[in-house]
Amino acid sequence: MSDLQSKDLLPKRIVCLTEETTEWLYLLGEDWRIVGVSGFTQRPKKARYEKPRVSTFLNAKIDKILDLKPDWIVGFSDMQANIANDLIREGLPVTIYNQRSLDEIFSTLYQIAVTVGKGDLGLQKLNEMRERLDAIQVAGQQFSRRPRVYFEEWDEPKISAIRWVSELIQIAGGDNCFEAESRESGAMNRVVTDEAVIARDPEIVVGSWCGKKFLPRVVANRAGWEQITAVKTNQLYEVDSLIILQPGPASLLEGIEALHQIFKSWQSDQ
Incomplete structure (x- = not known):
């Protein structure tokens, strides 16, 4: 043989x-x-x-x-x-x-790279992604104040950010209003009420309704949401689910950039 x-x-x-x-x-x-x-x-x-x-x-x-x-x-x-x-x-x-966290995403991608015989190339690309995340984090740390951010993954029921999105929000320069909930792996454990969102008064709302268009007008017209700072100041944004709700390269390459640009724009208006 x-x-x-x-x-x-x-x-x-x-x-x-x-x-x-x-x-x-x-x-x-x-x-x-x-x-x-x-x-x-x-x-x-x-x-x-x-x-x-x-x-x-x-x-x-x-x-x-x-x-x-x-x-x-x-x-x-x-x-x-x-x-x-x-x-x-x-x-x-x-x-x-x-995978639910950024560390788990990096680990999963490396394991896949190794399995197809491209461990070295995979590690190189992952390090490039990590370096970009680090650079964005440094830029976010220069903000004079971090915005309170509500990320909505789905609208009926209202599902808040999954863990890797919450971590990207933090790196990009914001604070997730529902950070504790993001550590729940099941989507139904991340469901939030209107009252909870109003109480936490986000300064930015980011919608990414997986598979359908985010509608800022509909969000702004929700009962009681006129009290929310983000609604008062028209800080309602969409980030395409294709680049943020995928636990892989898209989130690390483009999702983080989209979040950072939103927060950077908000910061310039303060």
């Missing part, structure tokens, strides 16, 4: 159930390994047309995935447990990550 080579042991037919893995593999130049992607994939846009779409966030076309003969299936969140269960019962190798 011939000696094994590491390249022969790496996965060559990967199905990505969520888009952060797809984007990361493209950034690593390993997109040739991808044989299936999420139907929600937008980054990079060409992946949506180059690769078969085999899943949504909560459902997957099991037969189609089987036809692709994957040697690794990668997903995100406990909410994909049922998909993972079905695929495992079919004898397929499945990894579901559950």
Whole structure:
């Protein structure tokens, strides 16, 4: 028998159930390994047309995935447990990550890079991202005052920021009004009431309603919200969910930049 080579042991037919893995593999130049992607994939846009779409966030076309003969299936969140269960019962190798913090995002991306034989390149890119986060944090520390920020992930019910978004808010120069809630992994544990938001009086409201357009006018017209400083001063902003609610490169590259620009603009008006 011939000696094994590491390249022969790496996965060559990967199905990505969520888009952060797809984007990361493209950034690593390993997109040739991808044989299936999420139907929600937008980054990079060409992946949506180059690769078969085999899943949504909560459902997957099991037969189609089987036809692709994957040697690794990668997903995100406990909410994909049922998909993972079905695929495992079919004898397929499945990894579901559950990253919630920035440290966990960095760790997950590194693990994926190592798994496709690009650990060194992955580490280089992650260090570049970390350096940019550090630079933004230094810039945010120069603000004369940090704005109180309410980040709304969904409107009915009102879901406040998940942990990595809360950490990005902090780095970008703001203070999340619901920081304690952000440490809850389940979305329903981050639901907040009108009364709670009014009481914490955010100076900036950032909306990122996953999959639908944020409507500042609707937010401003909520009962009692006319008392909120952000509404009085028209500090209602949208950050596209594609660049902030993805626990991967998009948040680290573009989501943080969008938040910092909002806070920087607010700061200049103080």
